[in-house]
Amino acid sequence: MELRKLFGFLPPKFKYFLEDLSIEKFPLAKNSILLINKDDKGFGELKLNVGDSLKSGQKIIFENDEICSFSSVTGVVEEIKEIKWADGKLFTAISIATAKDDDWDSSLSGEEDLFSKSSGELLSRLNECGFEFDNTKTVIVSALDVDLLVSVNQQIIREKSDNIQIGLKLLKQLVGSEKIILAVSPNLKDIAMKVSGGNAEVTAIDPVYPNGVPDLLAMKLLNNKGNIGDSVVIGTEYLNAMIESLKTGRPFVDKVITLIDKEGKPRKNIRARVGTPISEILKANNITVNDNDKLILGGPMQGKASYLVDFPITTNIDAIYVQNELNINEYDNTACINCGSCVSICPYNLQVNLISRYSEFSLFENCNGLNIDCCIECGLCAYVCRSRRPLVQFIQFAKNEINELRKEESVQ
Amino acid sequence: MTLGTKVQKLIVSPSPHIHCGSSITKTMYTFIVALIPAVIFAINSYGLHAARVISLAIAGAMIAEFVIQKIMKRDSSFYDGSALLTGLLLALIIPPSVPWWFVLMGSFISIIIGKQIFGGIGYAPLNPVLVGWAILRISWGDYLNFDIAIINYDLAFSYEYPLSILKKVGASGISGLDIMDLIFGKQSGGLGASAIIWIFLGGVFLLLRGVISSMIPVAFILGVAITSALFWGADSVKYASPLFHIVTGNVMIGAFFLATHYSSSPVNKIPQLLFGFGAGALTIIFRVWGVYPDGVVFALMIMSLLNPILDKITPKIPGLAK
16 A cells, blocks of 8 residues: 555555544435346336335335345335446436334344254345355355455454354354354454354465455365365345344345545545435535545445435445545556556556557457456556556456357357 | 436546546656666766757757647647657767757657657657667668777767777687776766666666566566576676676666567566566677677567567466356
8 A cells, every 4th residue: 555665675555544444323314326237137116106104114015025135224216217336337316205213114023043943945035135145155154344444344244253253153154164254353352253153264365455356265275175166255234234134034124334534544434225325424424525526436446436415325335525626636548558567567468558459449359368267356457557657447348348249159 | 306407517537536647647646757867877978968968968859749649639749758768868878979950859759759650759669769879780780880989079988888898809809898987878878778787776767666577677688688697607708707798788788678668568577577577588699699799679569569469477366267
């Protein structure tokens, strides 16, 4: 996170934020927006109209009665419209005028004693609450966060260690203890040992970006032990949400996010209801978004820049970062000078210098030959690029084009 | 409340949203700062003649860059320091006594034929400085004859080029030369290239700043040392010692400043080793069997031509089944 020192021998490291940053509960907002990606499931129209009232935890269903999503709040639907999210995908946005208190859907019921249930029952309950979980694979529970400056997963293992303990015990029941790995940063190893209680193998991971990125984490942990494809990485937050859902019957509606202030320092962790507009959170914390600022949904390395201030919190946003106009880095369209910084920093040893040039000149087949699929889009290459080329965008563009080509080929 | 009604001008861009702060300009000026000791040495030794050559070369390179980019309607890279660096490096490997048009010709050739014809910075398949020098050497070789280049200067050391003596007389001719004198620049040669110790310190500065990889310079010097050691071991009367080869001619400036030119050198570790080692070995082969006393420039140009092939040796991708 810093420039090389004048006489520093080693390149600067990208340390994760490791301090204790307590989670603060954010009150329900007056308005909520649910974002639903219909295309993912593709069952047509929603069985929902403007003026309908929703209860917290109520299922939102398609016309053919397939479950689409869950309402995270109680209230009346005000508007349904199509909107593009920060990454350009089309979403259906449901605006809800939210009631002050939660009125939970009466069909939701929790379990008193989780350990008396059979694996099948537990899995089907998890599925009902919207969790996708495959118990045939090795499970890596990660207490590391994916992006820099984010401290969600770390904070959950600090504050919700009882739930994590139950979670690991349940996972043992579901997949067997030899197939559970708890990955933590060294400073949390004591807590992790206590929490695991022999139910999981605790591994300390060097807290240097991008070790927390799921694919890389799985590779580091399992490279010598077997097939990486046979593993699934879940964060401690996800595990905590699974246990809370099993206990209460409620779906995953409370998301923890790290609020990063304009100076680029994590200010606090906030537990907010899914659907809370980001503008409300920023307003409550006195962070003003001015014109020409950048609102980043996620951390500084992998977050998506948003074009609207009132996007809601969704389950896959880990942080909110408003970047001051002065701190925004500019990309350039200069040619690659072949300095090799990107190649030497890439955790997957990819030939980023060639890939970016092939992508720039539409030679996507060549990108494919250079294993572009291995890229985890950690962003280190663009971080160190001397020509300030948008390398991650070149890679995303090429990956997308290759996927389109493959789709066309499979149709023919 | 309706989503999307509150319109605000926000900046959007792809990730990542932070940058380490490096840039082409900063990189180029790091190279230039690393060369300042050699420039001071050159001006100290040869006075205004050195200043004249350096100024002419830099001015020529920058003017050529500016004019050709205007003609070709390209974005200007006038201020990024790359043309300045090209001019400066060219000046440091030619003697102080050359006429003005010779220096300008070298700069123009470097920038126009070496760099801009291929598309500008990042596209040059050969180091522009080497292209300029090589064309000068072949076209007007008399001016680059280091034997007589500094004959008119009143210096405390022999005006003869150590490598020429070696070529003509053999190892016995150079036995009188003190290695320490050679290291501190008491030898005939390029303006700044003969300041071995200052060039070396500049190179160490580059390594510490992380603008060059340590592989190429180390492999280049190793290549020179090992190849010359083989000859020396075979016949130490005829051939010079490895140390002599390292501290004469363009080897030091070649290792740190010429071989590391970005677009003409590989980016992967093993190819960098092969590139450096190959260039070092060829340098000695050219010095021993070639027509010219020094072979650094031609050795580097030949290895640069192999660069795309060498760079196909890529490291293993972790986790990928072969």
